[in-house]
Every structure is written in C-alpha cells, then in structure tokens.
Amino acid sequence: MALFQTAFDAYVTRLEKNGxxxxxxxxxxxxxDIGAETTVYKIPAxxxxLDLGNKVAANMVMLGIFSGEDQYLYKRRASRSCER
Structure with a gap:
C-alpha cells in the first residue's frame, strides 16, 4: 500500500510476485518495477x-478498501478449496 510516490519508490522492491x-x-x-502479475488497485484515497472532510483519513480509506478486497479474496479462496 502506498499513499505517496516516495513510499512506493522505497518499498516497491519488497512487493511479492503475484502480489x-x-x-x-x-x-x-x-x-x-512491478511485474505484469501484480494486481494494482488505484484509489483516489x-x-x-477530502470529500469526507478530513484529508488525514486517506489512510483509513485505503485500509477500508484493502479490508474489503481481502475479505472478498479470502471467501473466493475458501470457496475454491471446497470445490476440490
């Protein structure tokens, strides 16, 4: 997760394959420096x-989106494992 270009630049090398x-x-x-196998979510956090009235809340916006996506992926993986 990167809210700023400097953070992205500093940590992009730690991104795991298929991350x-x-x-x-x-x-x-x-x-x-990201591979085609990386799934990228671009969010105007x-x-x-700011639209919600608090610029500082951008990290909470990202956390909410990440949390929702993580739950979706978890349920999808669980469903696939039950099919096997």
Missing part, C-alpha cells in the same frame, strides 16, 4: 478523504 498493490491514484503516478 496486490494499493496506491493513491492521484499521488502515486509512476508505477515502475486523498480525494475521497
């Missing part, structure tokens, strides 16, 4: 937080 990457679409514009 999920959540970025603030308005603040992280240069997505370099800061804009959403």
């Amino acid at each position: 999920l990457l959540f970025v603030d679409s308005e603040l992280v514009s240069q997505l370099t 800061t804009r959403i937080a």
